[in-house]
Amino acid sequence: MKITVVGAGGNVGSTAALTVAQRDFAKEVVAIDLEKKDGEKTFYPSKGRALDQWQTAPIHGFSTYLHGSSDYEDTKDSDICIITAGVPRRPGMSRDDLLSINANIVKSVTEQLVAKSPNTIIIVVSNPLDVMTYVAWKASGFPKERVMGMAGILDTARYSAFLAEELDVSPKDIQAQILGGHGDTMVPLPRYTTVSGIPVKQLISEEKLNAIIERAKVGGGELVGLMGTSAWYAPGAAAAQMAEAIALDQNRIFPCSAMLTGEFGLKDLYIGVPVKLGKGGIKEIIEIELDKDELALLNNSADSVRGTLKDLERILSEG
Numbered sequence: 001m002k003i004t005v006v007g008a009g010g011n012v013g014s015t016a017a018l019t020v021a022q023r024d025f026a027k028e029v030v031a032i033d034l035e036k037k038d039g040e041k042t043f044y045p046s047k048g049r050a051l052d053q054w055q056t057a058p059i060h061g062f063s064t065y066l067h068g069s070s071d072y073e074d075t076k077d078s079d080i081c082i083i084t085a086g087v088p089r090r091p092g093m094s095r096d097d098l099l100s101i102n103a104n105i106v107k108s109v110t111e112q113l114v115a116k117s118p119n120t121i122i123i124v125v126s127n128p129l130d131v132m133t134y135v136a137w138k139a140s141g142f143p144k145e146r147v148m149g150m151a152g153i154l155d156t157a158r159y160s161a162f163l164a165e166e167l168d169v170s171p172k173d174i175q176a177q178i179l180g181g182h183g184d185t186m187v188p189l190p191r192y193t194t195v196s197g198i199p200v201k202q203l204i205s206e207e208k209l210n211a212i213i214e215r216a217k218v219g220g221g222e223l224v225g226l227m228g229t230s231a232w233y234a235p236g237a238a239a240a241q242m243a244e245a246i247a248l249d250q251n252r253i254f255p256c257s258a259m260l261t262g263e264f265g266l267k268d269l270y271i272g273v274p275v276k277l278g279k280g281g282i283k284e285i286i287e288i289e290l291d292k293d294e295l296a297l298l299n300n301s302a303d304s305v306r307g308t309l310k311d312l313e314r315i316l317s318e319g
Helices: 011-023 045-054 095-116 129-140 152-167 206-217 219-227 233-247 292-318
Strands: 002-006 028-032 036-038 041-043 065-069 080-083 121-124 147-149 252-261 267-278 281-285
Touching (some): 002 095, 011 028, 011 045, 011 065, 011 233, 045 065, 080 095, 095 121, 095 129, 095 292, 121 129, 121 233, 129 147, 129 252, 129 267, 129 292, 147 267, 147 281, 152 206, 152 252, 152 267, 233 252, 233 267, 267 292
Parallel strands (some): 002 080, 028 065, 080 121, 121 147
Antiparallel strands (some): 147 252, 267 281
C-alpha cells in the first residue's frame, strides 16, 4: 500500500503523513511538496520533514517508510493520494484571490497525480474544502466514489472533544454526525449524538449543548485566534483515518464531503454526508432521516457551497 501526501512540507500534510506512518497500515508514504528558494539557497521541506519523521520509526515502533520528494514521478502507482496543498488567506488577499489560487493549485496537483496513478483514490483537505474537492473531481475525471473531501470527521471530532470535556467522559464513547459544508454552516445533529448509546440530550442541558454546537461551528476560527494560524493536528489525523479505512477495507461510517446525485434532495455538489468508506473509496452514501429543521439547515449549507462554487466559476470565466 502506497500513500502520497501532497503539501507535506506544511503542517497539515506533514501531520497526515506521520499519522499514516504511525498507524502502520501502509508500506510507503511519499511526502510531496515544492522546493523553497531563499536567495541562492534551496530548501526541501517535505524531504526534511519526512526524514525527521522516518527517524522516529524506531521510537514509535512503525515500519511504514516515509520519504520526501518534489518530483511527482515518485508518486507513481499510489493507492491513495491526500491533497493538502494550497495557501492560507493573507493580508490584502481577497476571497476571490484565494479561491482562484487554490483552485489552480488543486487542479494542477490532481492532474499530476492522476497522470502517475490512474487508479488512485483522492482525499482532499485543501480549503475551501467542498469546492476544492469538486475541482479535484473534475480535474481527475474519476468516478465520484474515488474523490472525496475531509471535513465532517474533523468537525465531528471537535464537537465530540468539547462534549467529552463538558461531560467528563472518554471521547472514545461519543458517537456523533455533523453534515453540511465545512465551515460556519455545518449541521450538527444532536438527535444522532450518543454517549455509549445514551442519547446526549439525557446527559446535558439544552443550553450547554447549544453552546458546544456553536463552539464547534467556529472551531477552526478559535484555533486561528489562539495560534495565529490554522489547525493541523486534527485535520491531518482525520485525513489519515480516512486513508486507513479505505486501505484496510474497514467499511467505516464517517461524515465526508461526497458528490451527491439526488441524496437528501441535493445534486451536483460536494457536501458533507455520512458515507461508508472501504475498498475503492466511498461504497455508499447513507441517507439518514432528517426532520424539517435539520433538512432546512442542510439546504442552507448547500446554498452556501453552491455560492462559493458559482464564485469560482465566475472567476475562472473572467480569467
